[in-house]
Amino acid sequence: MSNDSIFSLFFFITLLVAANAEDEHIFLPSQLHEEDSVSSSSSCTATDPNLYYRPVIGILSHPGDGASGRLSNVTGVSNIPASYVKFVESGGARVIPLFYNESPQKLTKKLDLVNGVLFTGGWATSGPYLEALEFVFQTALEKNDGGDHFPVLGLNLGGNLLIKIVADQADVLETFNASSLPSSLQLWKSANDEGSLYQRFPLDLLTQLSTDCLVLHNHKYAITPRKLQYNRKLSNFFEILATSNDRDDKIFVSTARGKNYPVTVNLWQPEKNAFEWGTSLKAPRTENAIRVTQSSANFFVSEARKSSNRPYAQEVRDNLIYNYQPTYGGTAGKGYDQVYLFE
Known part of the structure; x- marks a missing residue:
């Protein structure tokens, strides 16, 4: 060697x-x-025994296929855009679909399986859909009156319909130029209160909300702060959390919440920032805009965790939206990316 x-x-x-x-x-x-x-x-920190860590949210389906008949023309078809489902899931909850055209008895049974409800955007403002929405809303209020913390979130059209129901006035809303409108928000003092949608937002994000266009408004109707405050039924029920300006610089109520109920009305749509891509709507896509989506989902699901309802696990599984398959609707480059169809 x-x-x-x-x-x-x-x-x-x-x-x-x-x-x-x-x-x-x-x-x-x-x-x-x-x-x-x-x-x-x-x-490891012990979990709070008063909170429910397997929350379920009921989402009311909307008439039609969500694509002007491109996906289905079956009579009685209804839909839930998958973006709302993903929004709820991103906050840590599961979803049970509530079919607007099923009987009140079936709706009641499903409402006993959930810990809160969400009303989506859409187009239907009357007929069976409005009747179903009002029935679900009244049932939610009754659950709260009975001692259960049962949150309600109305987005865009869903929020406007809640305002009309509470006001008991068909023409309480006014027209605004706010279709496909990226927007900032003017937060009111009450936005910092316990139970407010914005209470769980990081402080830096709250600042950004007032200066940057982080939310998407897409509606033709809303209510002015003055009208809400001078309408006795509305002012007794709601307090204003945030306002915004339309393209004509008219101010409208963007977010309001129930004074005595965990009900939130939100005319901007948090789910679109992160989960809708096929649409031509100008949803903000920045990192802070996505944080807005995440913070909104965290708030809503955190409210649902306060529910005292502990539904039977097998009944929940039998009714979850996992039993259905979403349909890809964004292939045409417009509309919702994915839609759950119920025929």
Whole structure:
């Protein structure tokens, strides 16, 4: 063996011995008994026994296929855009579809399986859909009156219909130029109160909401702050959290919440920022806009966790939206990306 080979072998053995010697002195933090080390699972904070960590949200379906007949022309078909489902799931809840055209008895049974309800945007403002929405809303109020914390979230059209129902006045809304309108928000003092949609938003994001266009308004009708405050039924029920301006600089109520009920009306649509891409609507896509979506979902689901309802697990599984398959509707480059169809 040459001198070079002997030297190389000696050098390799030296390194190996040194590595083994060092390994003998490598310890986990818990083996060192350091006071600030992360210990075993026994250090995990206990969950709040008053909260329900498997919340379920009921979403009321809307008449039609959500695509002007491109996906289905079956009589009685209804839909739930998948973006609303993803929105709820991103907050940590599951979804049970509530069919607007099923009997009140069936709706009541499903409402006993959920911990809150969401009313989507859309086009229907009368007939069986309005009757179903009003029935579900009244049932939700009754659940709250009975001691269950049962949140309601009305988005866009869903929010406007709640305003009309509470006002008991068909013409309480006015026209606004706010279709496909990226917008900022003017937050009112009440936006900081406990139970407000904005209470759980990070402070830096609240600042950005007032200066940047982080939300999407897409509606032709809304209510002015003055009209809401001077309508006795509305002012007794709602308080204003945020307002916004349309393209003509007219101010409308963008977010309101129930004074005595966990009901939130929101005319901007948080689900579109993160979950709708086929639409031509100008939804904000910045990182802060996505944080708005996430913070909104976290708020709504956190409210649902306060529900005292503990539904039977198998009945929940039998009715979950997982039993249905979404249809890709965005292939035409317009409309919802995905839609759940119920025929």
